[in-house]
Amino acid sequence: MNPQILFIFVLLLNLISISISLQDPNAKTPKSTLSLAHVELTKYGFPVGLLPATTVLGYAVNQTSGEFTVRLGGACKITLPPDNYVATYSKNINGKIVNGRMAELDGIRVRALFKWWSITGIRSSGDDIVFEVGMVTAKYPSKNFDKSPVCEGQHSSS
Template identity: 65%
Template sequence: MAKLLSLLPFSILLLFSLCSAKPNPNSLKAAHTELTAFGFPVGLLPSNVADYSINHTSGDFSIKLSDQCMLTLPPDNYLATYSKIVRGKIVKNKIAQLDGIRVRALFQWWSITGIRSSGDDLVFEVGMLSAKYPAKNFKESPPCEGLKADS
């Protein structure tokens, strides 16, 4: 019995690792290729992209992550959460009707509703407010910090 109990933690760990979804590297690369084609850096998407779809006529898109994601956004180290599904509408240098990304600032969570790109800078929109950051801070796709967030 003691031998069985000592194997229990190992069995649970093995089961968890087999059940956890892993991002598809082809989806990640393809999603990032789409993002750059619209004038945005790859670092706007976390590294756990599992799948995505885009309607090139309407600009409607949906990105499926392998799980919810929490990460730190540069350059001011704001904590951000990505829902398992991120949706919006994308055209050249503009993402609108964004749903699924929230950022913590001034002691509360805010939904990022849009992002604009001028090439050198990104402007993040939170309702009527906006903040501008250098696009060079988003060159690489950030990894999730391993914590789930309620999004």
């Protein structure tokens, strides 16, 4: 091997070694932290993946009536598993929640059959999540929603 190439190779290895040793050994790898709204979902029997992994600026639940509001850092678009439907979340999501059921939802829409549909309710049924769009329902394994989806971008209100 050429002595100059060997020297450069050893120098690079030393630089990498030095940069690794300068890193804080107590520094933790950033983890996806769940907001209190995500945690609240689990208290009602829902997976955290029903809310996008975005900044939750606030949420409130009336323990008596079940009325809730979630205020996101902005509207966002996601792709819902497993059928890759595009869904949008408004900046504000409202509805009523009780154990295993959300109703009167406002702020979540899904695109199917070339049209935007409002998701009006969500039920937790055993190992499944049932989405309601008016009288029509669609059932998916809840394990598809174990992780919060990442917002793909802003959406229009169309």
